[in-house]
Amino acid sequence: MRALVIAEHTNSALKDATAKAVSAAQKLGGEVDVLIAGEAARPAAEEAAKLSGVAKVLLAEAPSLARQLAEPMAALVVSLAGPYDALVAPATTNGKNVMPRVAALLDVMQISDVVSVDGPDTFTRPIYAGNAMMQVRSGDAKKVLTVRTASFQAAGAGGSAAIESVPAAADPGLSEFVSEQLAKSDRPELTSAKIVISGGRAMASKENFAIIEKVADKLGAAVGASRAAVDAGYAPNDWQVGQTGKVVAPELYIAVGISGAIQHLAGMKDSKVIVAINKDEEAPIFQIADYGLVADLFQAVPELEQELAKLGK
Amino acid sequence: MKVLVPVKRVVDANVKVRVKADGTGVDLSNVKMAMNPFCEIAVEEAVRLKEAGTASEVVVVSIGPQAAQETLRTALAMGADRGILVKTDATVEPLAVAKILKAVVAAEGPQIVLLGKQAIDDDANQTGQMLAALLGWSQGTFAFKLVKEGDTLTVTREIDGGLQTVKLKLPAVITTDLRINTPRYASLPNIMKAKKKPIDEKTPADYGVDVAPRLAVLKVSEPAKRKGGVKVDSVAALVDKLKNEAGVI
Numbered sequence: 001m002r003a004l005v006i007a008e009h010t011n012s013a014l015k016d017a018t019a020k021a022v023s024a025a026q027k028l029g030g031e032v033d034v035l036i037a038g039e040a041a042r043p044a045a046e047e048a049a050k051l052s053g054v055a056k057v058l059l060a061e062a063p064s065l066a067r068q069l070a071e072p073m074a075a076l077v078v079s080l081a082g083p084y085d086a087l088v089a090p091a092t093t094n095g096k097n098v099m100p101r102v103a104a105l106l107d108v109m110q111i112s113d114v115v116s117v118d119g120p121d122t123f124t125r126p127i128y129a130g131n132a133m134m135q136v137r138s139g140d141a142k143k144v145l146t147v148r149t150a151s152f153q154a155a156g157a158g159g160s161a162a163i164e165s166v167p168a169a170a171d172p173g174l175s176e177f178v179s180e181q182l183a184k185s186d187r188p189e190l191t192s193a194k195i196v197i198s199g200g201r202a203m204a205s206k207e208n209f210a211i212i213e214k215v216a217d218k219l220g221a222a223v224g225a226s227r228a229a230v231d232a233g234y235a236p237n238d239w240q241v242g243q244t245g246k247v248v249a250p251e252l253y254i255a256v257g258i259s260g261a262i263q264h265l266a267g268m269k270d271s272k273v274i275v276a277i278n279k280d281e282e283a284p285i286f287q288i289a290d291y292g293l294v295a296d297l298f299q300a301v302p303e304l305e306q307e308l309a310k311l312g313k
Numbered sequence: 314m315k316v317l318v319p320v321k322r323v324v325d326a327n328v329k330v331r332v333k334a335d336g337t338g339v340d341l342s343n344v345k346m347a348m349n350p351f352c353e354i355a356v357e358e359a360v361r362l363k364e365a366g367t368a369s370e371v372v373v374v375s376i377g378p379q380a381a382q383e384t385l386r387t388a389l390a391m392g393a394d395r396g397i398l399v400k401t402d403a404t405v406e407p408l409a410v411a412k413i414l415k416a417v418v419a420a421e422g423p424q425i426v427l428l429g430k431q432a433i434d435d436d437a438n439q440t441g442q443m444l445a446a447l448l449g450w451s452q453g454t455f456a457f458k459l460v461k462e463g464d465t466l467t468v469t470r471e472i473d474g475g476l477q478t479v480k481l482k483l484p485a486v487i488t489t490d491l492r493i494n495t496p497r498y499a500s501l502p503n504i505m506k507a508k509k510k511p512i513d514e515k516t517p518a519d520y521g522v523d524v525a526p527r528l529a530v531l532k533v534s535e536p537a538k539r540k541g542g543v544k545v546d547s548v549a550a551l552v553d554k555l556k557n558e559a560g561v562i
């Protein structure tokens with residue numbers, strides 16, 4: 001058994017999602033290599049080489065790989081797939097974009113959003129917004145997996161894998177990068193933060209999110225949102241937590257003015273401790289909250305900030 | 314320019330499904346079914362392309378049981394021109410769906426295939442990407458905005474860090490995200506009109522596609538249940554619990 005992990009990185013740095021995918025791949029029981037595909041991506045490759053348990057880092061560099069668009073990425077991964085029994089990527093928007101394309105080119109049925117590796121060919125994944133868990137056995141010769149980062153511990157440091165340059169496959173020339181609008185933030189990333197505080201429709205405006213952000217800054221937390229808050233323009237799309245947004249499992253999740261629709265719960269119900277602040281005591285979110293506070297958020301959230309200040313936060 | 318929109322019949326998004334006691338699947342008897350919400354968004358986008366004069370015809374296709382015809386009728390009532398039902402009672406995995414769609418594309422010759430990004434039953438998020446691979450076409454997943462200029466399609470995509478814009482060569486496969494549009498409700502006259510629009514019936518065998526599953530389902534189980542917690546009566550009490558009981562702040 002040999003697995004190749006398709007890394008999530010920014011060329012200059014490795015993302016935490018990669019370390020989590022590496023630990024999922026290790027559960028397959030064999031050797032794990034990591035592919036860094038990008039442009040001027042050696043710094044990311046050097047970080048990957050330090051992950052514990054990584055046998056080898058493959059580094060493919062080309063202008064066409066700079067943005068990891070699906071078409072050249074899939075061509076590259078397929079060109080390297082030969083010796084591998086499994087191809088593994090984190091279930092990020094990148095992984096979700098590239099891996100099914102790889103799977104189809106290899107005539108393999110991908111297994112999406114794996115939350116547990118139960119054996120080299122047996123996996124568990126959520127279906128129906130996490131209302132059911134399905135265990136499947138793949139009969140395909142190669143396994144193509146995307147893994148939920150929230151379900152795996154990041155592989156630690158301490159490795160010293162060799163970095164081997166590999167050629168980029170020919171760019172199919174089907175797509176071209178135009179531009180990117182990325183939110184800049186000093187806060188931790190939503191999917192790796194230890195604490196997440198999310199606002200829902202009840203926030204009522206973009207400006208009002210500031211009261212949540214103040215608490216987030218006191219706690220070193222990331223900020224999330226419900227779909228309703230994103231749709232209404234109160235929060236950017238990349239803050240959406242849920243079935244069709246990001247899946248998080250922090251130590252502490254604080255849901256503010258969020259009712260607790262199944263699609264939202266799908267993205268946060270594996271958090272260790274859940275707090276709900278909602279003025280409706282019947283809100284479904286209270287059924288899964290460890291600590292519920294029935295209150296108006298516009299009073300409770302600023303008060304929360306003050307209480308945290310008292311603790312010296 | 315023709316646009317093809319694959320639509321899936323799924324459990325209604327508001328239904329909380331129950332796992333069968335014998336662990337073989339979820340109980341779908343007497344459960345409300347509907348068009349997959351992301352497919353509705355794809356149909357809406359295709360109809361808008363037609364209304365803008367960019368597309369000349371919108372063809373919808375569904376792979377599923379006879380009842381999937383209702384899903385096609387819904388799409389026709391929203392403004393699609395005709396439907397294709399690829400009839401099967403089997404559970405068809407995304408890879409096989411993509412293979413059937415590839416054959417439909419060969420027969421229909423669309424310039425754009427617009428799919429939902431994800432079916433809310435299997436939550437696979439694969440079919441569009443797989444279809445693009447099998448066709449050797451460009452792909453624009455998780456689309457937030459589409460602009461067609463000549464033989465290119467500029468697609469703004471929802472990605473983890475924000476938005477990304479790419480320019481695709483046509484023909485292309487697009488998958489829709491939540492915020493590209495708000496699907497319309499079909500009006501009564503349009504629902505009546507849709508009854509007369511043609512729906513072709515096919516089978517996977519007509520397209521020479523083997524739909525045998527690659528994944529054996531070993532077990533379907535309930536997710537781990539959370540036990541309900543406690544209500545606190547003040548913010549101060551909450552902070553105290555978080556600090557001294559849960560130890561998370």
Ligand SMILES: Cc1cc2nc3c(=O)[nH]c(=O)nc-3n(C[C@H](O)[C@H](O)[C@H](O)COP(=O)(O)OP(=O)(O)OC[C@H]3O[C@@H](n4cnc5c(N)ncnc54)[C@H](O)[C@@H]3O)c2cc1C
Nearest residue numbers: 200201202226227228242243244257258259264279280297
């Ligand atoms: C295909 C599909 C995919 C979806 N994907 C997602 C997803 O990924 N993530 C997601 O979140 N949703 C998703 N949804 C939407 C989901 O079904 C819900 O509509 C959404 O989560 C509701 O958001 P909300 O809780 O903020 O709003 P609401 O349901 O409107 O709840 C607002 C809550 O705020 C409370 N409130 C109001 N005022 C105050 C106040 N002053 N103080 C305190 N509390 C107050 C109310 O009591 C209420 O409980 C999806 C839906 C579909 C159909």
Ligand SMILES: Nc1ncnc2c1ncn2[C@@H]1O[C@H](COP(=O)(O)O)[C@@H](O)[C@H]1O
Nearest residue numbers: 319320376428429431432437438439440
């Ligand atoms: N049986 C099907 N019939 C028609 N379209 C489908 C079918 N299955 C999947 N699709 C399309 O593929 C999209 C993504 O589905 P999935 O990859 O299963 O999450 C859906 O939104 C549909 O557009």
